[in-house]
Amino acid sequence: MAIAERDATGRTGAAGASGADRRAGRKGRGTRLTRLRRDWVLLALMAPGVAYFLVFHYGALAGNVIAFKDYVPFDGLWASQWVGLDNFQKMFGDPDFWSAVLNTVWIALLQLVFFFPVPIALAMLLHSLTRDSVRKFVQSVAYLPHFLSWVIVVAVFQQVLGETGLLNNVLGDAHLHTVDVIGNPGAFKPLVIAEVIWKDCGWGTIIFLAALTQVDEQQYEAAAIDGAGPWRRFWHITLPSVRPIIVLLLIMRLGDILSVGFEQMLLQRASVGPDAAEVIDTFVYYKGLVGGDYGYAAAAGLFKGVVGAALVFAANKVAHRLGEQGVYR
Amino acid sequence: MSSAAQGLRRTGSARRQPARPAWRERPKPATQAAKAVALAAVVLLVTVPFLIIVSTSFASNAEVVANGGWVLWPQHPTLNAYRELFDxxxxxxxxxxxxxxxxxxxxxxxxxxxxxxxxxxxxxxxxxxxxxxxxxxxxxxxxxxxxxxxxxxxxxxxxxxxxxxxxxxxxxxxxxxxxxxxxxxxxxxxxxxxxxxxxxxxxxxxxxxxxxxxxxxxxxxxxxxxxxxxxxxxxxxxxxxxxxxxxxxxxxxxxxxxxxxxxxxxxxxxxxxxxxxxxxxxxxxxxxxxxxxxxxxxxxxxxxxxxxxx
The missing domain is CATH 1.10.3720.10 (MetI-like)
Structure with a gap:
């Protein structure tokens, strides 16, 4: 994260070192009471936001106790019976759950292999363009799909690849074999990857482009004068400049391996069935909100949360071992 | 637009001219062509679906049915669909x-x-x-x-x-x-x-x-x-x-x-x-x-x- 680091600390660092002392009105830490009295405006400004996090995050987080209960809506959260680890036992013995876990990890890995490198490649392509106008135009077009909802993206793909869609019309007119993509469980995973690429590969270039433009142009010039060809310049200058970001994003992906595009899956699960499209999040949704088995669904959700947090933690450790910045220190 | 460009190349803007710098090799035609194809593909993949969706929404019922569900460019543009929606x-x-x-x-x-x-x-x-x-x-x-x-x-x-x-x-x-x-x-x-x-x-x-x-x-x-x-x-x-x-x-x-x-x-x-x-x-x-x-x-x-x- 050297780039972002430089950006953020370059600005804040100066203010931080000397600023705290220089603040005439805020010198010294004082007692709790004086600090409280001094900061009451700031505390009032924070209050609504803090209340939001306490109620809708920590309040909801506390609601996870139902994972250890046999939740009966009529009895309510507190009166429902404690059942210990029954929900988790049931979950670990449930083939549907494991099928959802497998789908989730499988799709996440496919994304890692087929989606992850695309923004990097596109960013390098865009960066290599010498004409600004072309680059800006392509950027504008490529960023756009990121801002469309998954509903629109899935609808667009249906219109293009569906049974009566654009592609099959063209193929039919040319007397070629039509393709069966939408609603075909066998084609579902490639379809999902294609959708993610379409929606986010342009947007994903932003962070890499920012890193690439931070590279001092003189490095390239010096290397070229020393006889390094385009390939060697790429390998020794371009690639190292984006490496910290690649590591950071890989870590974040790893931590997110158990949550692949909930909305995307939910929108299409009905058309291909759970065998192809059930992921952990949709499992939670169907078991809990559709099936009414709240305690069981909450157990699956909690499992996902705990394992996900542990994965982020572990990945961050690994990054530090490798000498990278990671997500946090 | 211009401010975006400035932001993008904070460090390079003064030094980098739009033209190719002298130390860079003259690009091979094949490379240039491959780049052009890739960029055109990106642009078309995003814009064409939208063109079709917008066109179809302005087309008449008969035309859409005759064409098998979509049109690339409506022959007789109509606002009927929108009139229905906003009714x-x-x-x-x-x-x-x-x-x-x-x-x-x-x-x-x-x-x-x-x-x-x-x-x-x-x-x-x-x-x-x-x-x-x-x-x-x-x-x-x-x-x-x-x-x-x-x-x-x-x-x-x-x-x-x-x-x-x-x-x-x-x-x-x-x-x-x-x-x-x-x-x-x-x-x-x-x-x-x-x-x-x-x-x-x-x-x-x-x-x-x-x-x-x-x-x-x-x-x-x-x-x-x-x-x-x-x-x-x-x-x-x-x-x-x-x-x-x-x-x-x-x-x-x-x-x-x-x-x-x-x-x-x-x-x-x-x-x-x-x-x-x-x-x-x-x-x-x-x-x-x-x-x-x-x-x-x-x-x-x-x-x-x-x-x-x-």
Whole structure:
């Protein structure tokens, strides 16, 4: 994260070192009471936001106790019976759950292999363009799909690849074999990857482009004068400049391996069935909100949360071992 | 546009001319051709589907049927599909819901995020550190869908538009972006203001906010886009009388149910369902296309990339 680091600390660092002392009105830490009295405006400004996090995050987080209960809506959260680890036992013995876990990890890995490198490649392509106008135009077009909802993206793909869609019309007119993509469980995973690429590969270039433009142009010039060809310049200058970001994003992906595009899956699960499209999040949704088995669904959700947090933690450790910045220190 | 470019090449703008620098090899024609093909593919893959959707929404029923479900360019453009939609049926209502939730939600989110970001950007604010940690932790460990649902139910927010705003009021990423920006306001300005006797509230309003217009625009637009695009909470918290546009789109276009006669106004026999579906799609997309140029202006200003670390 050297780039972002430089950006953020370059600005804040100066203010931080000397600023705290220089603040005439805020010198010294004082007692709790004086600090409280001094900061009451700031505390009032924070209050609504803090209340939001306490109620809708920590309040909801506390609601996870139902994972250890046999939740009966009529009895309510507190009166429902404690059942210990029954929900988790049931979950670990449930083939549907494991099928959802497998789908989730499988799709996440496919994304890692087929989606992850695309923004990097596109960013390098865009960066290599010498004409600004072309680059800006392509950027504008490529960023756009990121801002469309998954509903629109899935609808667009249906219109293009569906049974009566654009592609099959063209193929039919040319007397070629039509393709069966939408609603075909066998084609579902490639379809999902294609959708993610379409929606986010342009947007994903932003962070890499920012890193690439931070590279001092003189490095390239010096290397070229020393006889390094385009390939060697790429390998020794371009690639190292984006490496910290690649590591950071890989870590974040790893931590997110158990949550692949909930909305995307939910929108299409009905058309291909759970065998192809059930992921952990949709499992939670169907078991809990559709099936009414709240305690069981909450157990699956909690499992996902705990394992996900542990994965982020572990990945961050690994990054530090490798000498990278990671997500946090 | 030009400001975006400046931001993008903060370091290189002075040195790099639009032309190829002298030390770079003359590109091979084959490489150039491959690049051109790749770029054209990116542009076409994004634009062509939209062209077809917009065209189809303006086409007549007969033409769409004759062409097998879509047209590339309508022979006799008609507004029939849109007339149906805006005739006071479910789509008209959903449009109002979406607009209202987007406007009110964005205002509420911005207000709360600004308050938090400003207070947390001050170095030694009372309780600042623990509160920041408390907030960042929620990023690592989200509460989960089922507890969230039971909470909304317990707070009696089911079937109220508040259920679309309250659970997503403050976004941690937006908060971090804004806080980073506020921190970059030069300390001298605070000092001068305080010597003039200004309090925190006045400093925020008169100095920090005016200096942070770019960041506020980005964060505000991010909120607006996410409120406009949201449908999942609507699908679990609201009944169909309260649905916003995206949820209507989801049900009638992605879900495959046809808009009922009564739903699309009336007499939807006049226009083919396909044209109406495409019109809904267009209506749901247009606001994004309208704000997009403004968003685009700020993307690369370093506002986002500078604050990615959290």
């Amino acid at each position: 006071g049926g479910i789509v008209t209502h959903a449009l109002w819901v979406s607009a209202g939730v987007t406007v009110i939600g964005t205002a509420a989110s911005l207000a709360c995020t600004i308050g938090l970001a400003y207070a947390l950007s001050r170095r030694d604010v009372f309780g600042g550190k623990p509160i920041l940690l408390l907030i960042l932790f929620t990023f690592l460990f989200p509460p989960g869908m089922i507890p969230g649902f039971l909470l909304i139910k317990g707070l009696h927010l089911l079937n109220s538009y508040g259920s679309l705003v309250a659970p997503v009021l403050v976004n941690v990423f937006n908060l971090v972006v804004l806080r980073g920006f506020f921190q970059s306001v030069p300390e001298e300005l605070y000092e001068a203001a305080r010597l003039d006797g200004a309090g925190e509230w006045l400093i925020l309003r008169r100095i920090v906010l005016p200096l942070s217009k770019a960041a506020l625009a980005v964060v505000g637009l991010f909120y607006a886009v996410s409120y406009w695009n949201a449908w999942f909470y609507a699908s679990i918290y609201l009944d169909s009388d309260h649905w916003p546009l995206q949820q209507v789109l989801r049900t009638y276009v992605v879900g495959g149910s046809q808009l009922a006669d009564s739903a699309a106004g009336d007499a939807s026999a006049v226009a083919a369902p396909q044209t109406i579906q495409m019109a809904v799609l267009v209506v749901a997309t247009v606001p994004i296309l309208l704000v997009y140029p403004f968003l685009q202006k700020y993307f690369t200003k370093g506002v986002l990339t500078g604050a990615v670390k959290s």
